[in-house]
Amino acid sequence: MLRVENLRLGFTSGKTALAAVDGISFSIAKGETFALLGESGCGKSATAQGIMRLLPAAGRILDGRVSLDGENLLALSEADMRAYRGGRMAMIFQEPATSLNPVLTVGQQIGEVLWRHLGLAGAEATARMVDLLRQVGIADPERRLNEYPFQFSGGMKQRVMIAIALAGEPELLIADEPTTALDVTVQAQILDLLASLQAQRGMAILLITHDLGVVARMAHRIGVMYAGELVEVASREEFFSRPHHPYTQALFEALPDISRRGQRLTTIPGQVPSLAAMPPACRFADRCGHVMAVCREQWPPWRGAGEHTVRCHWHGEASATDAVHHDITELGVATGRDFLAVDDLKVHFPIRKGLLQRTVGHVRAVDGVSLAIAPGRTLALVGESGCGKTTVGKALLQLIAPTAGSVRLGGHEWVGLKGERLRAARRHMQMIFQDPFASLNPRLRVGEIIAEGMEALGVAGDAASRRATVVALLGQVGLPDEAVDRFPHEFSGGQRQRIAVARALAVQPELLICDEPTSALDVSVQAQILNLLKKLQSELGIAYLFITHNFAVVEYLAHDVAVMYLGRIVERGRAEEVLRSPQHPYTQALLSAVPVPRLEGAAAVIRLPGETPSPANPPAGCHFHPRCPHAMEVCRSRYPEVTEVSATHAANCHLLS
Template structure:
C-alpha cells in the first residue's frame, strides 16, 4: 500500500477542550487507485485531507493515529522535512481556489514556485512547462493568463490554475478536495480525463473528496462514506452503486434530482450533522435515521463485513429501506405559457480592453453578444453553458447591475435598459437575484433580520411597523427558525446561508428570480432541500426563475425551458424535454454527453471536444463553435448560422441542422 491511514484522530482547540472533527478513521490507497471520501459538509472530509498534508489551521490538533506514505511516517517528520514532501511527493487541490491562490502574485509566478523548488526548472523551460500545464487544464490563451493575477480570472479558471499548481510537481499522491465543483461539465470531463490519464501514466494514487456521486461513479475504485467524523461504509465502486448498505448512503442516493423525480418532492435528510461539541454517545446518525432502533442511541455500532470488501458500521441488518412515494407539488395556479413576463432582445454586454498609460481602448471582450430570450410567469428557464460563456453577465445585465452595451430588457412590458435612480429601484421590486456565493453576498456585520429588513426598507416593500413580522414570516417560509433573526451569517451552514439569500430576495415579493448557481457548492441532501423550497415557492407564489447552472441533473428536475449559451450567444433553446432528449446543436450534444451520471453504466458515448474555448476578446469568424465542432464545414468558418426552427418551441443556430 502506498498510503496507510490508521486510527487517525484530529481535533480543534476550543478553550481547554479539544473537539474531535475526525474520530479514528482508517483506510488505505494503493498506487494507481482512487479512494473517494463522500459525505455532507461538516463530516470531517476536508479536515482529513488537511491532516494528511499537515496543513491544519492554528487551532487544529493531531490527537492520535498514524499516516504512512511509502513507509515513511508523515506525522513524525519535522516541518522542514515535510515541506520537501508537499508539492513533490504529495500535493493537494484545495476546495476554495479564491482563498488558496496568492492575490499579489501572477499565475505564472505561483506555478513557477513549484517547478523551481521541486523540479529545478527556471527560465524558458519553466515557462514552456507552465503553458503546457495551463493547456492541459483547459485554459484558453495561456500566454496571457500566465501574466494575470487571480482576481482577473473567473471562479472556474481559478480552480483550473489550482489543479495546474498541484500537478506541476508530478506528485505520487494527489489529494483532490472537491476539484471540479466550480467547473462546467465539459471542463470537468476534461479534468477528470486528465487526472485518470496521469494516474495510469504515473501510477499516482488519489484521495478524492467530493459530494458529486456522478464524479464518484466515474473516477473512484473504492468509496468511503463519512459522517460526523467517522467512516460508516467502505465499499468497492460496484458494491457501492448496486447495494449501498448504510441508511445514510441510501438517503444520499434518494436525494438526487433527476428527470424521473420531476414534479415530486425530493427526499431529504431531516436535521443536521451534530456539532463537534454535542456528539451523541451512540450512533451519530441515529437522530436522522429512518431505521433507528433503541440500541442505536445506547452504543456506537461496530464494523461488520456485509460482503468481502464491503464493510458497514450500522446496527441495522437490512439491505435497502422500503421506498416511500414522494408527494407531488401542489400547484394552485395555472401556469401561463403564452404571456411573457420577461422579454430580452439582442442583449449585448461588451467590456473595453484598455492598455497603456492613457488607458486607450484597444479592443472589447464580447461577454454577451446578442442574447434573446423570454420567460413566462411561473416557469423556469435554465441558462446553461461553460464557464466564461456569459451566463452570469446576462443575469446581472437583466437587473442593470452591469449596464448593457445595447439591446432591450422588458419586464411586464416596461423597458429596463437606461433606467436610473428611483425608477430603477421601483422596478427591482419585481426582479431579484440569488448570488452564487451566499457567504460573500451577505454582510457579515449585520444580523440576519437586519439583512432581510434592509431590502424591505430600501424598496418600501412593507410599512415600517410591519417589517419585523414580515422578516419572521419569510424565515418561516424558507424553513429557518425564528431565532435566526438575531444571528450572524457565519453562524449558519452553507445550505442555511443559501436559504437566507433566498429569503432576502423574496422580501420584496418579486415576480422573477435570477438564480446564479444557487446549489453548486451544496451537498446533495442540502441541494434537495433548496430545490424543494424553490419548487414549493413557485407552486405557491407563481414566481418565475432564470436558473443559471451547469448541473444538468438540476435542469432535468427543475426547468420548464432550456437555453444553451456558448461564447456570448444562445445556440439552442426550447422546452426542457426537447433540448435534453433531442439535442440538435453539436455543442449541446457534447455538453449532455459529458455529464457524469451516478450509475455504473454512465460515460458511454462521451463526445470529447477538441481544442479550447476561444477567448471572448477574439471570437472566431463564422460560427463561434466551429474550431471545436466535429461536424464543422467550410460554411461554418465563413458566416454565423441563422436561427433554425426545429419545432414551434425548439430553435437552433447551426448550419448542420439546416
C-alpha cells in the first residue's frame, strides 16, 4: 500500500540543506503495522511529516519517492494532497495540545473531517461523532462534543486526536507516539481499538514509538532508525529473538527490569550526532562497543535477506543481553524508624460558583493518604492520571497547603510551617519535576540555577566555594565542568534532567520527590538517569518518593509500592509483593495492561469500563466499584477497611475481608 524509496529530507540552514532523513526505503502492506524505532533526533517524526507533506517552513524534500497504491504523493499539487490528508491517510500527532484548535469545539474539529472526506453533515454526522468519541473511551460523548480542548485532560486530548484521525476512515494511519501521554489502562484500550479497526478495515499503520512493549504488542515488522538512516529491518519474531545491530541490542539492554534490580543498566555513551556533524561512514561508530577501523572509513552495506536485514560492518550475533553488568550496592534495608511519615493527608480544592463565588463543593484531590519511607529506600507511588499522585508530592513540600493530616520528616511536623521555618525545612526535602525544560529558568546559566537554592538556604559560603560545589555536583551527575556557564537550551532532555537532579542535591536533602523524571526520555537516556539515582542512593543514603506510571521503572528501582486511586491508597507493600501478587482488582488491572517488550509472557489485559470518576463527585462506598469486575453489594455502600495480607502488604478491598 505504501512504498517509500530513497527518501531524503532536509532542513535549510542559511544556504545549505542539512539532511535529517538520508535515503531511507521501506514498504507497508495493507493490514500491516510497521514500527519505526529509535532515539529522539533520529528522524522518525520527520519521516512521517515528509510522507504527509507536512514539513515545517525550513523543511525540504531533497530526493526520493513516496507512493500510496502506486500514486506518487510527492508529485501531487497541494490541492490534490489535501484530498489524501485526513481521508485516505491520516496522522495522530505526538503532542495533542498543540495539534487541536483551541478556539473550535471538539465536535467542530471532528465534523470538519466527516464533511470534507465523507460528505456527512447534520444528525448523521453528530451520530458518527458520538460513536467515534465512545470508541476511543470518552464518557458522556454527547455533552463533550460541545466542549473545547482545554476542558479535556492530556490523555483525553490524545483520544480526541485519535478520533479525528480515524474519522475519515483512512487506509493508512501514521501514529507518532500515540500512547506516550496515556496511562497503561487507556494505552491498552487505544492499542486494542487500533488493532480492531485495522482488522476490520485492512488499515495499514506506520507506528512511531520508543516503547518496545508497544512494538511487541502491535508491530508486524520493525525498522530501527539512527541518525536519519535505517540500520535494521526485521519481522517482529526476528527482532525480539535475534537483534543484530549493536544499536538495537543497546536499546534492549537499557530497558529497566526486575531481573536487573541490583545491576547498573547498560547505557549508550554520547548522543545522536547533530545534522551539521554527521560522521562520513557509520554514524553509530562513535557510540558503538564493537567499532572497528573500517566503521570510520566505509559506509556499512546492507546484509541479510528476506525478513531480517541489517546495515553494519560487525558480523557478531551475540545479543547485548550477554553483556557484563556492574553491581550497584543496595542500601534498601529498613532501618526501623521511618524517616518520612504521612498520616491521613487531605488536599481538597473548593469549587466556587456565582457572582459571590460561594463554595458549592470540593475536589477531593487527595483524600486521606498515609504512607511512610525509611532512609535509603524508594517508595513508588503509582496510579492513573488524575488520581492525585503529583498533588501528594506538592503537598508534602507544602507547595500546596494540605486541608488536613500530618507530614512528619525526621520527627518534625511540616504541616502549618510558614515563612523562614518552612524555607529552612525545605532543605531536607526537594523535588525533581516531570518536565526539566519547564522547571529550569531559561534566562539563568546552569551554575546560577544550581547555586540559587544554596544561596537562599545559606548552604555554601562565598561565591568561590559555591562555584566549586556546583562543579562537584555536575561531576556527580555526569556533566562536564564547562556546563556551569551554559544555558538550559544548550542541553539535551536527559542532560537537562541531570541538571534538575543536581539542583535538587545542591542543598543536601535526605528525601527526593521524583515526579515522572524519566517519562519524556528515550530508553537509553532513561537508563542513565536511573543509574544516576541508584548510584546517589547507594552513596548518600537518599530516600526517594518516585511518582510514575512506568511499571518497568518501578520493578527496577522501587523497594516499596503504593497504588493510588481517586485520591486514596488502595494497596501498599514491598515491590515484589505488589507486583508479583497484586490483591486489589485495580492493581491487577494496571499490571495486566502493561505492554511487555518480549514476544510471550504477557497476561490477558483486564478491561476497565469507563474512566476514573471525578474527584469532585466520588462514588459512594468503594470508589472503584463502578469499574470493578468483582463489585458486590457491600462495595456500593461502604468503603473497605485495610486488610493485612502479610506483615508488609495491605489492601483496601472487601474481597479480602
